[in-house]
Amino acid sequence: MPALQPTRVLDDLRELDRLTGGPGGARRVAWTAGWQAARVLLEERVAAIGLALERDAAGNAWAVLPGRRAETVVVGSHLDSVPSGGPLDGALGVFAALELLRTLAEAGTVPERSVALVDWADEEGARFGRSLLGSSAAAGTLDAAAVRGLSDADGVLLEDALAAHGVALDTAVAEAPRRLRDLCAYLELHIEQGPLLEAEGLPVAAVSGTVGIERVRLTFVGRSQHAGPTPMEHRRDAALAAAETALAVEQIAARNDGRGTTGRLRLEPGVATVVAGRAELDVDLRHAQAGRLAEMREQALDAARAAAAGRGCSVTDEEVWRVAPRRFDAGLVEAARAVCAAVGGRELPLVSGALHDAAEVALRVPAAMLFCPSRGGVSHAPDEATDEADLCVAVEVFGRLAVEVVGGAHVPARVAPSRTGEGAGHPRPQHAAVCEQEEW
């Protein structure tokens, strides 16, 4: 059974950093020249093992190593980054996937199942605000009408930026889902982007799913008043209603064992000498269990209404975004957990607090993820890092799990697709189940 060579992954990541990194961080925002440069490097590495890197209708890049069966195990992540991002977010998973293909190709034997590397397009949504663009197109959840009007900070339309990279939005939505038809499993290695594994001193963990998210914009309206002549008891201070709500959201998250963040607050008029007449507070709530998440949302809205009423302000809420918790495939997660535990990794799976392409893919195909530690919990920043020893363990675990699945284990053999098409995929609900009972 071939084993991956983690140091080759480290070498590839160093070369990527040399080409697209630097003191200011990673420069691989999707649909930009830096991102293209990263893909050219990947294309060269894929060519070096005798394969071709092809793009689907949504701009996702694929490299396929045919096996004895048509059913395909897909491994990968994303090369795009946020502006001033880190060297590992996404890139680790892509180059670990490359190393799997390289190892299998070098072994010289045809694997049982076919294997494909994927580099999803625009996971971050950093330029146009729509995350998971390529993977959601493939999963059939991308609504072209909802994203067509998005523009970047310079006013460039998403649709035009995609066209400049050969991607037509309508074609992407129509054709990208075909790629998922032959797939039987999806595996993704990623950095945790949080502090848990580092705190536990563990090199790797299985991931059982992604949290649900409720993002609500609260608008408090009070009255703009002069800071000098207005006695405290005559004020209707929208900023203080928002401040009370932000602190309440923290308590609600802690009480529910979830997460609650209020990182965006805009005051109007926003000057030192005027009581704020208007305050916009974004509340981001996360929980692994849909029921608890819904309760957190109600509690946060109640707290906002109480804070507003106590200060003679009004408050309205507007849904910014919501996504249900998603659970990965039970059999794959258990296999990942066992491989982690066997090498001194985490005994139990984690739930991911961030979304990943795997959450989209899991709607259609049995999926699982692996996390390795993030030093200081830092991500989306130039100092994003993981100890090399931990990276090596994580790549090794990823390889061991992938080789098992490629060999035929952990997921059932797939029914051969009918020639005419769409109907032959895995039964969806099994993989998209909301994790009501999951421990978080």
Added chain:
Amino acid sequence: MPALQPTRVLDDLRELDRLTGGPGGARRVAWTAGWQAARVLLEERVAAIGLALERDAAGNAWAVLPGRRAETVVVGSHLDSVPSGGPLDGALGVFAALELLRTLAEAGTVPERSVALVDWADEEGARFGRSLLGSSAAAGTLDAAAVRGLSDADGVLLEDALAAHGVALDTAVAEAPRRLRDLCAYLELHIEQGPLLEAEGLPVAAVSGTVGIERVRLTFVGRSQHAGPTPMEHRRDAALAAAETALAVEQIAARNDGRGTTGRLRLEPGVATVVAGRAELDVDLRHAQAGRLAEMREQALDAARAAAAGRGCSVTDEEVWRVAPRRFDAGLVEAARAVCAAVGGRELPLVSGALHDAAEVALRVPAAMLFCPSRGGVSHAPDEATDEADLCVAVEVFGRLAVEVVGGAHVPARVAPSRTGEGAGHPRPQHAAVCEQEEW
């Protein structure tokens, strides 16, 4: 004894509003065309009573009606407004002063003391951020070096904007103080810009001084962290440290019977999905008593340090601005109080929570102010308004007080200035005393 005709003041204010107001509010920001248009109107009105409007080195506009003595009672306020301001802030005091000159001129007798109208330049500081520009130049408290580098939102330098209106900054600082040498009293009628008189149902009140102000910028530094993967107990949330501090400032102000406002808060990176790693909170504290104001500042800094420490954040403080409480002339304030009380106005003087040109003038000359109500406490907004009946009472009271002072009452006759100059003014400390004992 001549009496002012308040309806003529209302007519002048209506004409001003027609020329420089409208649905979007007053357009009389200093050093702009709208402000110039307002001054042209004033110049026409002054010319109509046979006087000339002259400008001093700092751009303040003066019209003098000579009396039998050289010592001069000055009345006035400012024609400049904030952007989208109201029709009364400043303009009421200028046109009430004009009505005094008009009434005295029409009476045909030479008044005992000389009378001067003044329209101070740039009270609001709306364009360059430096309030009380013209009156502080006259009072000798303007530091040219400190304002030379100020620029507006378009990058235009204060120095260049002043030069375009014929004002050279260094000359203004050197020469404007001369104007105050012959003055024996300063009286200013203004709207309250707060809700107290309206709440009490009173048309007018004497003002005994202006509060002291401490304005401090607090910068909290925590750590920017991903909203999803970061558990609540691992966070160092600078936004929540600022929110706690803002709520504490409110309590501190209420407990000390002062005022505390936190209308400006900037979060970084300021997005919904990231715990804020940095938060800038401006704290504006006001109190009539210098000792209590200093205590409030210490309490606010203590609260900020406690909030930061409780969240693993650091906090630094930077002084943005400070001004001591200023007390108007005891004799003039008592005279103003008595005239107010005689017509059903407030029995006791108010302390102004906002600064006014009178606070600068009071450093050199016996001064007092009168306030009339602001409907809903609203100011610096297009819907700034005062009931006409209240405006008429206030103008009448202002006229009665001014006529008394012009006739020789309430302030001692002034020592004639020596021909060589500067030393002959009123003893300063008497009028600049910090009001430690004043009831607020």
